[in-house]
Amino acid sequence: MDHASVSRIRTGLTLLLAAVTLAAATPAAVGATSPVPSPAHGAADPDGTRRTGSAWLPYWGDTEEAFQDALQHADQLHTVSPFWYEASAATVKSHPGAGSIRMIDGLHEAGIKVVPTVTETLAADEMADLMHDPERRTAHVDALMELVQSRAYDGLDLDYERMAVTGDSAARDRVRTGYNALAKDLCARLHARGKQCVITVMARARGNGKAFDYEELGKVADRIRIMGYDLHWAGGEAGPLSATDWYEDFLRYATDTIPRNRIEVSFPGYGWDWTTGVKARAHHLTWKEADALRRQEGVGYHFDDASGTPYFTYQKGGRTHEVWYQDARGVRAHMPLLEKYGVQGTGLWALGFEDPDTWAALRGE
Template identity: 70%
Template sequence: MDHVSVTRGRPGLALLLTAVALAGPLAPVAAAVTSPGTEAGVELSADRRTVSAWMPYWGDTEAAYQDALEHADQLHTVSPFWYEASADTVKGHEGAGSEAVIDGLHRAGINVVPTVTETPGASEMAGLMHDPRRRAVHVEALLRMVQSRSYDGIDLDYETMAVTGDRAARERVRTGYNLLTRDLCARLHARGKQCVVTVLARVRGSGEAYDYQRLGAVADRVRIMGYDLHWSGGDAGPLSSKDWYEEFLRYATDTIPRNKIEVAFPGYGWDWTRGTKGRAGHLTWKEAESLRRQTGADYNFDAQSGTPHFRYRQNGADHDVWYQDARGVAEQLPLLKKYGVRGTGLWALGFEDPEVWTALRGQ
C-alpha cells in the first residue's frame, strides 16, 4: 500500500489546518448520533451492510462524499482520511472534522470512524509505545480527537512504523503496538466508541509488525489492505491476486475472528514507465479507463490474478498500467466467501468503478 505514499506524494496537501493539543479545552462536542447496529465490541450492521470505505481529503472530496451517500444501503462505516499523529499531538488535514460531512453521513445511517496515520518511524514509535508515560500521552491525544466531534470511533492506520527491514525493530513495534491498542481500545470501549485497526496483509514476510491474534482480540474490526501486492516503487504487476488473497486469508482467519475481518479492495491502479526507476503514477479507475481509451490500448484481463491491465506508448516511452475494476472484484470475492469473511472495504470513495458496488452487493 500504501495510503501514506499516495497522500504524501501529492504536493500542496501536506498543510495541516487543525490541531488537537494535549492540554486546553476540548473542541465543542456535537450531539451524539446513534447509528443503527452500532455498539463497541458488538458485530456491526443489523441490516447486514458489509462495506466500509475510506474518504480521501484530496481530490474531489464532494464527489467522494456523494458517493458515500449514494451507497448508504451498503456502507456501514466511512473513514475520512483526516488525521495524522505525532508522538504527542493529532493534527487534521485540510477539511478535517467537517460537521456537515459528519452529520450528513450520520443522517444516512453511516458510522463515521476517522482514520489516523502516524509520522514517527519504527524506532521512535517503538520507544514511545513501550514507555508507559509516553504511550499514555499518545492515547490521550487520540481520545481528545475522538471527543472533538460526534465520531463513532477511530481507525488506526499506522504503517510508517511497520515498514522496516530490521527484524528486531519490527518485533519491538509489534509488541509495542499490542500495548498501545490494548490501552486505546479499552478506553474507547469505555466511551462506547469503536476501535478499528488497518494492517498490511500478513504474508510472504509482509505485515510482520502486526500481531494479528492480539489485534483481533482487542479491536472491533481489523481491516486488511488487499492491495499493493505490486506497488508504485516496485516492478509492474497486479495490485492484488487470487493466490495472494488465499495466502493472507488463510493466516488471518486462523488468528482473527472472522466477523472482525474486513478485506479492502483497490479502486485505483499504477502506471509504470518501463526502463525507469521512478515511482509509478497513481490512477483512479476512472482515470485508468480514460487513459486506456485515449491511447487506444486494448483492455486485457489477467485471469490468474483477477485484475485488468493494459499497455500504451507515449512520448517514446512504454507504459504498463495495472488496476482494479468490478470484473476483478467479482473474480476475487469468492476467496472471501471460501474463508467465511463477509466484511469488505474500499480504497477509496470516488476512485472506484461504479459497478464495484453491484459486485460487493453479492458478498
C-alpha cells in the same frame, strides 16, 4: 390527584426504571475488556438493509464527489472513515477539511457511522520507543482520545503503516509488541466511551505485514481491516495490485488468527502506472483515470485471469508504460475467496476512485 402527587409517582417510577437499567448493565460494564458489538458484518439494520461494507473518504481530490458517493451507497455502508488525521508523538494534526460537521451529520443521517482514520509520522525505531514507554504511550492515547471527543465521531481507525515498512527486522519486532500494548490501551478507552476501535493492517503473506500481530490485535479491536492491495506497489516492479492466490494466502492466515466477524478485506479502486526501465515511483491512477487513459491511448482492455486484475500498456515519449489497476470484474474474481473463508466484511479504498459497478460486485451480483 394533585400535581404534587403526580410528580412524586413519576419520580418514583423514574428511579425504579433507572435502578433496573443499572442493574442490568452493571455486570457487563464492570471490568469489561471485550470489544463493543458492531452492527457490521451482515447484521440487518432497522430499515431491513444489510450493510457489510466500509470505505475511506480521502481529504484530497474531489471530496464532495467522495461524500456523495458514500450517500449514494449508504445501504451497503455501515462505516465511512474520512482520511483526516495524522499523529506524531503526542499531537494529532488535521488535514484540510478535517472535521467537517456537514459531512459528519450527512453520513449520520444516512445511517453511516463516522470513524475517522489516523495515520502516523514516526518511523519504526521512534514509534517502538514511544509504544514501549508507558508514559509516552499514554500521552499518545490521550491525544487520540481528545480527537475522538472533538466531534460526534463513532470511533477511530488507526492506519499506522510507516512504522511497518521502516527500520530493520528487530525494530519491527519491537513495533509489533509495542503496537499490541498501544491498541489494547486505546481500544479499552474507546470502548469505555462506547466508541469503536478499528485497526487497519497490511496483508500478512509472503513475508509482508509482520509488524502486525493479528491474533493480539484481533482480541481488542472491533474490526481488523486488511488492505487487499499493493501486492505490487509504486516503489517496486510492475504487476497486479492484488491476486487470487495472494488473497488465498492472507485470508487463510487471517481467519486462523482473528474471529471472522471482525475481519474486513478492503478492495482497491485504483491502480499504478509504471514506466518500463525507469526506477522512479509509479504514478497513481484512480479506476476512472485508468479507464480514461486506456481509451485516450486507444489500447484494448486486457484481464489477467491468473491475478484477477485488468491491465494495459501504452507508449509515451519513447517508453513503454504498464498500468495495473482494479475494476468490478476483478472484485468479482476475488469475492469467492472471502466467501470460502467465511468473511463478510468488505472495504473500499477509496470513495470516488472506484468502478461504479464495484458496488454490485461487493453485493455478490
